[in-house]
Amino acid sequence: MAPRLFSCFGRGGSSHHNAYRSHGFAESASATADQLTEEQNRGGAILVELFSSQGCKTSLEAELLLSRLGRGDFELDVPVIVLAFHVDYWDYMGWKDPYGSSLWTVRQKGYVEALNLDTMFTPQVVVQGRIQCVGTDEDALLSHIRSAARFPAPGLQATFQKPSEDSLQVSLTGPLRIKIDGQGVDIMVVLYENGLVNDCPKGENKGRVLTNDFVVRKYEKLCTVKDISAKKTISGTITFKLWEGFNSSKCGVAVFVQNSSFHTFGSQNFPLADNLL
Template structure:
């Protein structure tokens, strides 16, 4: 991809990681109204306007906008701004590839940061609070899966997560992938070069790992499924700062149900 295809868009403190629906149990109210809305932010410490979007993202997680919608927030740090003089420590080509897939399926003209994608179906510039809140409010909500999670540390540098439960959504012949994201909050970086030189950057809901649990076609909503994923852990890993998101997506990355967990602090 040529660099000219990448854009950094902007419209003009960080919060700790909150998880008000951290257990696998789905309340009667959630069943009636639908599950969480997945909000994905594509961002970079090498983009001058991304820090503004990061603040907005953290405020969403803190509940500042009083939205009556449960959210799953995931921030993917892309790597295509690294050439600007600052290598984002959380940047990955894997997240750049994921954004490129959205650019294609959502018929966008260019790759840009900060980009927000809601439920894999709608998008807006990550600094546009009004557009973001409107997209979340209007998002199509789908029943949350009812997974129960078991966490193990087979080694000091790995985390194993076993999930068992029902998708609660019928899967047709086109199929879905069930993905599991491990994210981290309350990250602080002193940026010594690049467009944000001299700034202290705060990042929440940073996706550190993304693994596929399984794929399914033609199964009933009540069918019980199970699987296990293994995550390689990074230096300085702290379970108290991390959470887990499980979501189903089709080939076009549209999301069909999601659930989140807080990691046990003693894992």
């Protein structure tokens, strides 16, 4: 039986949940109508976030769908950046997700509040921080991506160094390519990993081999910016502590601009080089 305020689609019985749209939230970054220019309409990538768990049987189907999306299997006229946040609230069901984190659960809870939802559930997909659907609903997901608000990709340049065997230094510099007002935005940096494979000896997925891509391993705020022009250069450096078995060829770094209502205003993706030194 699912705990109150949490649900996992497909655990038994028919699902009564619907996808919800966000209403009534002002765009506190500069996303006013006069700025939605032709450039923005054909702008950068759409950020797609999956909230998932290896402890949820239905999440496996959503993970496969999002892996296909990230690989470019669907005919879309817009690029996407996919991130999978593995939550930890299904760990009690018998299998502790090795990539689950209470921090990712807190992030999902923020979306529940921002989108006026009545529950947390897996698998859930959020597109551009503005609209969500069940993570297995391919038609709804693709529709939301095609209709999502688009913004120019930030013009950030990234350099990567390993100051030690267990750390990765990410330095970013460049313009956001969108004017930011006095309410400000956060520049978020994510280190994700592809090609993860785990045997699952317990829980709802007992006996299955679990495969995951675009799994968020590290997540930090680079900085907060306010009252800057679209051409203003921002700079910053983050050092991530790495996990055992880190392989740069399986990893990438995503950067996105997000306001306090979790609305995304541009994102970039940086694959890491093989044998990063």
